[in-house]
Amino acid sequence: MKKHITAFVVLALTLTTTFANSNNNKNDVSKRVETSFKKEFSAAEQTSWSRVNDLYKAQFKMNGQVMFAFLNEEGQLVGVYRNILTTQLPIQLMTQVKEDYSDYWISSLFEMAKDSETSYYITLENGSHQLVLKSENSTNWTVYSKTKK
Numbered sequence: 214m215k216k217h218i219t220a221f222v223v224l225a226l227t228l229t230t231t232f233a234n235s236n237n238n239k240n241d242v243s244k245r246v247e248t249s250f251k252k253e254f255s256a257a258e259q260t261s262w263s264r265v266n267d268l269y270k271a272q273f274k275m276n277g278q279v280m281f282a283f284l285n286e287e288g289q290l291v292g293v294y295r296n297i298l299t300t301q302l303p304i305q306l307m308t309q310v311k312e313d314y315s316d317y318w319i320s321s322l323f324e325m326a327k328d329s330e331t332s333y334y335i336t337l338e339n340g341s342h343q344l345v346l347k348s349e350n351s352t353n354w355t356v357y358s359k360t361k362k
Contacts, residue, residue: 242269249288294325297333303351306333310346310354317344338362 242262246269250257257273264270268291271282283291299307299322310319317337325332333348334357341362346354 243286243288245288246284246286249284249290250282253290254282290327292325292327294323296321296323298322302333305352306348306354310335310337313354314344314346 241264250260250271254271254273254275257271257275260271260273262269262271265283268283268285271284273280273282278295280293280295282293285291299310299319301324302310302322314337317339319335320338320343321334321336323334325334330349331351333351335346335354337344337346343360343362345357345359347357348354
């Protein structure tokens with residue numbers, strides 16, 4: 214299961230900066246996956262489907278917010294994410310970014326939910342580095358990855 218979560222995070226980070234080839238043909242989605250999605254997200258509107266590796270990705274609107282859900286072949290929900298604004302972060306996380314990473318700009322920020330747990334991922338950049346920070350506890354950030362440009 215941890216392997217799926219890690220794969221989901223990598224996919225979500227990639228998809229926030231690049232668009233995957235998508236196929237909006239509902240017929241490509243198995244009945245099991247579609248039924249599971251409708252049960253979990255009964256208020257979803259404007260759903261479009263695509264495949265990302267071995268997962269089904271549903272892009273949809275719910276309560277006016279664009280969201281993304283990843284489901285496996287069995288129709289089990291792997292995770293849901295949505296892009297958010299810094300003002301939607303818990304105050305402690307927003308303050309830590311402003312204080313500790315003032316020489317970086319934010320290139321992406323999203324909230325990921327799995328079961329009853331919520332995590333936040335933020336991609337920060339400056340002229341020489343790209344940092345991805347993760348918060349699982351909504352109180353502090355840890356470095357998820359760091360790459361040199």
